[in-house]
Structures are given as C-alpha cells and as structure tokens.
Amino acid sequence: MEKTNGNKQVTFVGKKAIRKGLHIRQERFKIVRKIVAHMTSESWQNIPHCTSLYEPDVTDFINEFKALRENLPADKKLTLNTLMLKVVVEGLKAAPHLNAFLEYNKINARGALDIVEEINISMPLKIDDENTITVNVQKVNDLTLSQIGEKVLEIKNKALNTNLDELYFQVAFRQSMDDLRELKVIPVLRRLYVSRVGKDKVHPLSGKAKKEYYRIPESQRLTIEDVQQGTLVVTNIGSVTPNSPVSTPLLEIIPPQVIAVAIGPAIEKPGVVAEDGEKIIKPRLFMPICIAFDHRAFDYSAVAPFIKKLDEIFANPEIIREW
DSSP: OEEOSSSOEEEEEOOSGGGTTOEEEEEOOOHHHHHHHHHHHHHHHHOOEEEEEEOOBOHHHHHHHHHHHHTSOTTOOOOHHHHHHHHHHHHHHHOGGGSEEEEEETTTTEEEEEEOSSOOEEEEEEOSSSOEEEEEETTGGGOOHHHHHHHHHHHHHHHTTOOHHHHHHHHHHHHHHHHHHTTOHHHHHHHHHHHHSSTTOOOOOOHHHHHHHTTSOGGGSOOHHHHSOOSEEEEEGGGTSTTSOOOOSOOOOOTTBOEEEEEOOOEEEEEEEEETTEEEEEEEEEOOEEEEEETTTOOGGGTHHHHHHHHHHHHSGGGGGGO
16 A cells, blocks of 8 residues: 555555456545534435426526626626526415424424524635535525625635645534534534544644634634524535536435525527417427425425525516615
C-alpha cells in the first residue's frame, strides 16, 4: 500500500472479495462529505418519501425571463436559479404547511408539525472543483427578486474567505452538543473518537492560523448560521447539467424538514398548443421539477396548492416583473 502526500489518498491492490486484484486509488471522506453522508443516510432510514415529478411548459416563462434580463441595468444581474428560488417561495406562501419541521416518535406514534413563518432555503453551492456545500439563504419570504440575487452573491463571496474544514468542524461540534442534550451519548462518543483518532482524524485550525482566520469579520466569511439547515432544500440540477435531458425523480428530505425540491434543466420537447382555435404540436420547453415530501407529515392534498401556484406563474409569467 502506498500513501500519497497531503490529500489523504492511497493506492493499493485489492486482496479480498470484489476488490481482489484491482488497482484502487482511495479518496477518504473529508468532513463536509462525512456530514452529508450522515444526514442523507438518516433521511433514507427514517423518512417515508413520497415524490411527484412535475413537468410544466415553461416556454413563455423562459422567454419572459430572457426579456427581463436583457433590459436590466448593467450593474444588475438575474440568473434563472435566483428566479426559480423566488418561484418556490411564492409556491410556499400558497402552501405554508410545506414550510415546516416534523416531530415524530415512532414508538408511541405521536407527532407534531411546526409550521415556520420564515422561509429559509438550503441550497447547494459549488465553491470550487472539489467542494460543494449547502448554504442557508435566510428569510427569502421577505426579499424581492433582486434582493434574493444579492443575497446569493453575498454568500458566494463570503465562501471564498471561508476555511471549510474549520467551519464544518464547528458545525459537527454543535450537532454533537445538541445530541448530548438529547442523551445520544454513544453516537457522539463514536464520532468524537473517529474525528480525533486514526485515518479520518479531523484537523481544525489551531495556534496562529486559527487566530488569523478568526480575525476575518463574520460579515466576510461563512458562519454556522450560513450553513445550518433551512426549512427546505431547493437544488438546481439544471445548473450542473445545462441542456441535458436530465430529471430527478427522487431526492432525499433532510429531517426535520418535510419537503425538498429539485429543479431540472428546461428541455425542448413536442408540446400541444392552441393556435387559431386549433390544437397543434410545436417545440416547447419543459422543466422537470421533483417535489418530495414526508408522508408522515401530510398527504398529497397539502402539496396541491403549491403546484397550483406554480401553474399560475408559468401560465402568466409577466408576474415576475412585479417581483
């Protein structure tokens, strides 16, 4: 076995089972991936997911977006991602029960739904080729379309000044403290042991490097509040695979959230439209949107107002000029 320097990668020839004889380069999880793996595993183990793939005709909506963007001042920018965040916010305002946290005890079947007034969107953000983190765009229900764009840009700029290993070490430490308050002692001890001993030991900042890092004002770097869970996850798959016919029929819900939304790229397909009193087939743009919800919290009827509001927006896209 041979270790490489600095990036925790090893190369070796497998000796057992399916790995036998294969030449393998191993990339061990960093702290960000550890946290994601833990949270998503908990999601699939504990949440009965129910999903719908909603695929609206967004041809007129995209055209309106392009026209609006072209007429903006030079110092203003509008992305489709920002616009879709606003669309989701408007949908949630029509279906407030989706913006909630669930408390459920499987042993005694007692449950409660905490409906949250603030809409805080957890959104994946690519920092560089190696790191994608989930940031919390807070209180977007109070923001205009322009303000949402400014907020996302502010978060991106703060990420450039952030030591992600140090930040997520603090996130993991806070989670461990929360778990201890709930008497989850054994899982916390296991995590502490793994993070401080052996191959997966975490190396938070210390000494001079730590002092210098924390001299950066919190207003200029990401803090725990910037990456803590929001009230739902909205992920834009279309920004990762633009112009590719990709849809997401299933995605995980991160507890205690009760809904997650994945937005795919707008793809041209044949569509039926009415012209001169007749229905004809023409090329149209369709955007696949996966909506996953926790079936313990409510039935599909609770999602219907959300879908209806999005239908209204895509059918009357000029409304975006009022946002």
